[in-house]
Amino acid sequence: MTGRIGVVTFPGSLDDGDAARAVRIAGAEPVRLWHRDTDLQGVDAVVLPGGFSYGDYLRCGAIARFSPVMSAIIAGAGQGLPVLGICNGFQVLCESHLLPGALIRNDHRHFVCRDQWLRVENDQTPWTQDLRVGQEILVPVKNGEGGFIADAGTLQMLEDENRVVFRYVRGNPNGSRADIAGIRNERGNVVGLMPHPEHAVEDLTGPSIDGLALFTSVLNSLVNA
């Protein structure tokens, strides 16, 4: 079985090409989805890539959240469709209330672009099952508004319910609360993270190939489903 994984392109998406490439390198078939699509073409999972959807107008991800394709993705996520939001995709997932909290401007006010170590905190999601808890991975992070924030009750809930999936280690690049780099929804099928695993899938261009595990994870979760 070859998994078919949708990669959404919004106006202003930048990393849709790399995300589709990562899907292909992982051994799955990337299916390009357009923001106006109302049909997900029967894909087995969806990646919302990084970039600046709709020019980051209003708030990052706020306008993308109301695009036609998001209605289909929100409905699918409710039925267990695996969804991964990377960077701007994470912002879209928070704006869609598929994930709690919000991403605000980096506390130091600068755009950050560097290779970043992350610690895996949860390996029970379809996007992280090929990783193991405590493992550290190196992937690029690049954002201006990547500070994860939520109220105290929500932060406590994320910890109590083991919903932090990745945490920044060896330095927090953006002021995210509790060093949170990525989280999951209650069911676990929806995961969002600020760093870019799709840029760490080949030795030639990435600081590691650690990011590939997210894409092989979802493919293996489909095979074993």
Add this chain to the structure above:
Amino acid sequence: MPRVVVDVMPKPEILDPQGQAIQKALGRMGFDAVSGVRQGKRFEVEIEGEVDAAALAKVEQMAETLLANTVIEEFVVRVEG
């Protein structure tokens, strides 16, 4: 045309790095009595027809769902003019 204004501000407990940057710049310009700046957004929504309670309720709904992210922002709706 009747105009409804929606003011959106970051919640008081939310860090506002843009406001901080503006405050620092003001200090450099010699406005040294400024003890704080917070940056928000103002939306001017023009409404066809009468701005009655139902129309205002619609603008509240717009603010709640799109204009503001109530996780981090608060908003006020008012009629101007």
